[in-house]
Amino acid sequence: MLYNEPSPLEVKILTRRFGLPNSQSIDTYLATDGYKAFEKAIGMSQDDIINEVKASGLRGRGGAGFPTGMKWSFVPRNSPKPKYIMVNADESEPGTCKDRLLMEYDPHQLIEGILIAGLAVGSQQGYIYIRGEYRYLIEVMDRAIDEAYARGYLGDNILGRGVRFHLATHSGAGAYECGEESALLESFEGKRGNPRIRPPFPAVAGAYQCPTVLNNVETYCAIPPIILQGGAYFAGLGTPKNGGTRLFCLSGHINKPGVYELPMGFNLMRMINEVGGGMKGGKKLKAVIPGGSSCPVLKADECDLAMDFDTLAAAKSMLGSGGVVVMDEDTCMVKALLRIMRFYAHESCGWCIPCREGTTWLRKLLTRFHEGMGQASDIVLIGDLGKNMLGRTFCPLGDAAALPTISIVEKFRDEFEAHLNGEPCPYENRSRLVAA
Amino acid sequence: MTFSPELEARFEKFLTKYPPERKRSAMIPMLIYAQDEVGSMTDELIAEVAKRVGVTPLQVNEVLTYYSMLHRKPMGKYHVQVCTNISCLLVGGEELWRNACKKLGIGHKEVTADGQVSLEEVECMGACSWAPAVQVNYDFYHDVTPEQLDKLIDGLAAGKTPAEIHGVERVNP
Numbered sequence: 001m002l003y004n005e006p007s008p009l010e011v012k013i014l015t016r017r018f019g020l021p022n023s024q025s026i027d028t029y030l031a032t033d034g035y036k037a038f039e040k041a042i043g044m045s046q047d048d049i050i051n052e053v054k055a056s057g058l059r060g061r062g063g064a065g066f067p068t069g070m071k072w073s074f075v076p077r078n079s080p081k082p083k084y085i086m087v088n089a090d091e092s093e094p095g096t097c098k099d100r101l102l103m104e105y106d107p108h109q110l111i112e113g114i115l116i117a118g119l120a121v122g123s124q125q126g127y128i129y130i131r132g133e134y135r136y137l138i139e140v141m142d143r144a145i146d147e148a149y150a151r152g153y154l155g156d157n158i159l160g161r162g163v164r165f166h167l168a169t170h171s172g173a174g175a176y177e178c179g180e181e182s183a184l185l186e187s188f189e190g191k192r193g194n195p196r197i198r199p200p201f202p203a204v205a206g207a208y209q210c211p212t213v214l215n216n217v218e219t220y221c222a223i224p225p226i227i228l229q230g231g232a233y234f235a236g237l238g239t240p241k242n243g244g245t246r247l248f249c250l251s252g253h254i255n256k257p258g259v260y261e262l263p264m265g266f267n268l269m270r271m272i273n274e275v276g277g278g279m280k281g282g283k284k285l286k287a288v289i290p291g292g293s294s295c296p297v298l299k300a301d302e303c304d305l306a307m308d309f310d311t312l313a314a315a316k317s318m319l320g321s322g323g324v325v326v327m328d329e330d331t332c333m334v335k336a337l338l339r340i341m342r343f344y345a346h347e348s349c350g351w352c353i354p355c356r357e358g359t360t361w362l363r364k365l366l367t368r369f370h371e372g373m374g375q376a377s378d379i380v381l382i383g384d385l386g387k388n389m390l391g392r393t394f395c396p397l398g399d400a401a402a403l404p405t406i407s408i409v410e411k412f413r414d415e416f417e418a419h420l421n422g423e424p425c426p427y428e429n430r431s432r433l434v435a436a
Numbered sequence: 437m438t439f440s441p442e443l444e445a446r447f448e449k450f451l452t453k454y455p456p457e458r459k460r461s462a463m464i465p466m467l468i469y470a471q472d473e474v475g476s477m478t479d480e481l482i483a484e485v486a487k488r489v490g491v492t493p494l495q496v497n498e499v500l501t502y503y504s505m506l507h508r509k510p511m512g513k514y515h516v517q518v519c520t521n522i523s524c525l526l527v528g529g530e531e532l533w534r535n536a537c538k539k540l541g542i543g544h545k546e547v548t549a550d551g552q553v554s555l556e557e558v559e560c561m562g563a564c565s566w567a568p569a570v571q572v573n574y575d576f577y578h579d580v581t582p583e584q585l586d587k588l589i590d591g592l593a594a595g596k597t598p599a600e601i602h603g604v605e606r607v608n609p
């Protein structure tokens with residue numbers, strides 16, 4: 001069962017098997033070009049594979065948008081240590097629900113992408129770190145891995161071609177921070193998910209201090225189409241330096257929320273109006289979080305832009321993880337920020353003080369403010385706390401909390417001021433967002 | 437400490453997934469699967485997992501307190517988790533949460549007196565496009581209406597299994 005109707009505007013590359021009968025099974029996969037890219041890659045050199053990925057313009061789908069081919073080229077070739085392929089399936093950025101579908105409907109595409117990454121860097125072992133809440137997907141992936149072993153696509157001598165690769169799932173146990181790459185690796189090793197200082201980066205010293213390729217689920221899923229149809233083809237689907245398609249997760253006050261695969265650079269207003277069916281109840285658009293709760297928000301009049309990494313960066317926001325959260329005119333932005341801050345304060349691992357204290361004090365200040373007990377000076381204080389956290393925390397979770405704060409205080413100052421009359425939230429009676 | 441044969445088989449598989457000198461990697465997966473059977477992170481369980489992965493119980497305890505899904509006290513037979521994070525908040529997640537608390541007379545991470553149902557207000561569970569979302573143990577419920585959550589909670593509190601409650605179905609396979 002698909003969770004939402006597809007849109008005719010979609011360009012289905014990574015999601016093309018979604019909705020096929022038994023799309024999880026290896027037989028369906030093999031009948032639809034499955035594992036052909038892997039077979040092709042066996043005949044390619046490591047450099048050829050990496051160059052093809054570079055040519056595709058693929059950038060990491062986990063949030064930061066780092067060029068994938070370049071990341072792979074950082075793995076040392078002559079290291080005597082084993083090398084690992086690590087899959088980030090921790091998917092916990094609020095607003096993001098796409099890796100779930102990629103695993104649920106097409107687990108073999110992910111396995112094939114991992115296998116090709118293994119060939120590219122000379123790794124023989126991979127792990128998929130799946131958030132603990134996605135238990136059913138651990139089962140889906142385990143079954144697919146078993147099938148791949150049974151059919152000779154995993155093991156000591158894959159397809160009799162002398163390739164060795166082993167793959168296993170690994171369950172998390174509830175922690176947003178474990179999606180951050182270095183915290184993920186700590187957690188994988190059976191420790192608290194505290195971040196590591198970098199450099200060294202995972203490409204040099206990752207799992208067990210060995211060279212490790214660490215990418216998001218969707219990033220790996222893009223690899224088979226890139227190898228099969230060529231990097232240039234994939235690059236051509238998107239905008240310059242922003243190759244391919246991406247799964248956008250539309251949520252909030254729109255008529256047709258859902259996950260849709262669209263070309264990189266697709267216009268955000270068209271995404272809301274044409275793909276997402278427009279604003280619910282004919283309400284006016286107020287703001288959009290363009291790529292998960294960590295991103296600076298866009299005001300309605302800033303939303304006529306191309307959704308790619310560079311355009312969003314130029315607009316002082318981020319494309320992030322693909323979670324597009326749409327908010328209508330009745331939304332209380334103070335309340336929205338408060339909820340986001342409750343999340344970051346809860347998820348801050350406590351390792352560094354600016355993040356632990358910054359998120360906690362922001363949560364307290366925003367709670368008080370939203371309840372009508374704020375003072376005018378608090379508005380400045382909230383913004384300053386955000387600015388002082390930005391760039392000063394051990395890992396980017398602090399930035400993730402600071403960026404929405406700074407942008408909401410700057411862009412929606414009037415809404416903060418409207419909370420200064422000693423009464424509870426002025427949106428309370430108009431909106432679905434009532435006081436906490 | 438003895439576990440079911442299924443769990444023992446799973447543990448054995450976990451311990452072979454990682455390099456032999458890296459058994460500690462199996463700790464968190466072992467804890468979360470064991471919790472499903474044992475009910476919570478008991479001292480006995482902690483000591484047993486510590487022994488099997490070659491660390492001290494203190495080291496296990498230090499790790500498990502970090503993870504929100506690992507509980508030191510047992511949750512209900514049915515652990516109802518309501519997401520109130522941003523996408524769910526915008527479409528009624530908070531009302532769902534408040535209604536659930538009121539209906540059961542319990543709050544965050546609390547359990548009904550008979551141990552049947554517990555509640556937790558949770559962070560984004562990866563269902564934002566089909567919000568508001570609820571999880572019961574590991575099963576997902578999408579686009580949940582207040583009426584559906586009422587029905588679900590009433591049914592669970594009355595001792596029914598989720599499959600016996602009609603009009604509100606889990607979405608995952």
Ligand SMILES: Cc1cc2nc3c(=O)[nH]c(=O)nc-3n(C[C@H](O)[C@H](O)[C@H](O)COP(=O)(O)O)c2cc1C
Pocket residue numbers: 059060061062063064065066088089090091092093176177178179180181182214215216217219395396397400
């Ligand atoms: C606090 C925090 C949470 C993150 N959570 C995730 C996540 O859940 N999934 C993910 O793929 N990347 C997440 N990331 C990004 C990862 O650190 C890393 O950049 C990414 O997995 C690399 O893969 P990519 O290059 O394919 O995007 C997170 C980063 C931070 C700072």
Ligand code: FES
Pocket residue numbers: 094095096519520521522523524525559560561562563564567569
């Ligand atoms: S915000 Fe509720 S599932 Fe993502």
